[in-house]
Amino acid sequence: MADQDVAERVRTLRELIQYHNYHYYVLDQPEISDREYDALMRELRELEEAHPELVTPDSPTQRVGAAPQPEFGKVEHARPMTSLIDAFSVAEVRAWLGRVRRLLPDEVTLDFVVEPKIDGLAVALTYIDGVLVRGATRGDGRVGEDVTLNLRTIPTIPLRIPAARPDATAAPDAPARIEVRGEVYLPIPAFAALNREQEEKGERTFANPRNAAAGSLRQLDPRITASRPLRFFAYAIGDIQGHTVATQWEALHYLQALGFPINPDIAHFSDFEQVIAFCQAWMQKRDTLNYEVDGVVIKINDFATQERLGIVGNAPRWAVAFKFPAREEITLLRDVGVNVGRTGMLTPYAILEPVDIGGVTVSQASLHNYDDVARKDIRIGDYVVVKRAGDVIPQVVQPIVSRRTGTERAVQPPTHCPACGEPTVRPEGEVAIYCVNASCPGRLVRQIEYFASQGGMDIEGFGSRLAEIFVGKGLLRNVADFYRLTYDDLIQLEGFDETRTRNLLQAIAASKERPLWRLIAALGIRNVGGTVAQTLAQHLRSLDALMNASAEELQEIEGIGPTIAESIVSFFQLPRNREVIEALRAAGVRLSEEPKPTTTAAPLADKTFVITGTLPSMSREAAKELIEAHGGRVVGSVSAKTDFLLVGDDPGGTKYNKARTLGVPMIGEDDLRRMIAQGPAANPAPTAS
DNA sequence: GATCCTCGAGTTCG
């Protein structure tokens, strides 16, 4: 590249970075992902390193963040609030240690303090003679905004130190002056509640807890800040007079003694392998926390050693931030497609420019329903925030409105079914849009798929791909046609040799003997899933009884109300559906069942379980059957009525946290087996999480 | 009539 071009590129990069700094730090509305931003910074840094004559004092590489907003007073930090060197892999963390080692004499031994890196925003609190006199945001690292009034509304920030502590341990005297640094953040449940509230009020929602915390702290009216449940953890001393501390570990405990909340999960290691293990353990654990953690900060413990290593650019050499893979990216929404569900429900889905989010390439995401799309004002051609949370399934969070060019198109709900072309219907008061054509081929594919699925008749080896082919070839016009398929029908299909053909025919034949409730569920009656089907099967014992029952009779059954009863009656009123039943009967499918012998003194009687995570030695389905076989019930979500949470590896955050707040005992697979073996009275010793 | 609990339906990538 010619020197002139380099100078031009450097100028362009600086303008771009400054623009994005402003959006990120001042407006709390980033337009590009952290990754894209990092790439810009990296390019600029490399160019400046190759051409030192181009470096200027105001280059973004020489500063952090953006200038403070004019509405707040400016505060100069006693010592600059630096940023951290990032490491995106274990190898990069090791490389950091290697660089540190080379800068120090061999006889220096190192030990490390590690802290989960909470995704909030950094603040500095100044106390003089024990009184909180000022609180500031980081701003550009040198000068921040005075948000004292807002910070004073956060309950865990002491207004006076030493703060009274419940354990009544003797607290040290307050130092003459201290600047305490820490992170202000918003717990995830509070963030979700806040967004719901904002939505109801028709105000803009926040893309993530960090933005919400930043937005809450930057309120000009402290009463608004006070209404947001912000929290605080102290993590460093910026400046101190009248007391000395020698290490980071000591500093943290001194802060705690003064009454500041410190993160309970900090640790101190002298073995670097334990540091690495800590990082990896936290990467696994991050979904189970009720606050966002985007990495682990590793600091060299000894302050004298820190001093020797010093600061390069705007980041200290003695600390590194091990960053977890991103769970959120920004990408282009290319188009919006329409899915036809088994019930005829039409759901929009986003077709995205493929983007890597935490190691997985995401190219599609459900958009739920058209109301949701309209509420979020998502348009085709928008850049959108895409999140892949602990639940793995990607979702489109919101559009980047400021990045619009004016060529974006609004998303139109379909007026005609994409599969059959019939006009669509939107029932009064419902959000969903339906195709009501009973013989819509799109619906038929999904109905067939559902009939054969694991929750239904469980025809092994028959999935969505085959459902499409079989319907397309006209081999299946309804679910009863499964039992008419012959060897000759299948062998002609692509990919079907003799073995595969025989296997599928065998699997279909085996499905004739499924329990009655599976057949009822597999029929796909609206509002009738596995649980309701079991209730119906237990009370009525045969499909004929179900078919001939009136709505009134059905409502006698506990758990069946007017809506479900009506769904069932109208399903069997359709001649088409009665014909299918007769065909199933003729094919020899089991349509009734014997009354179940009453279970005697089941050890888990009347106990409700919720399962989360991966169990060591059995599938969740197997665990469910085991519990039900011994009289217990398994439900999908934790509530006050839940007796036990069965916890496996990598538990989901929602259930785990709810169980913890409600005090629901947590048990492991071993505890469950013990409860079953020991009989009804046995209470488990809940294992530590 | 309000509130809590539970169920059904749809869903991504490799």
Added chain:
DNA sequence: CTCGAGGATC
């Protein structure tokens, strides 16, 4: 897993 909506209960 999350959402919306049905059912039971006060």
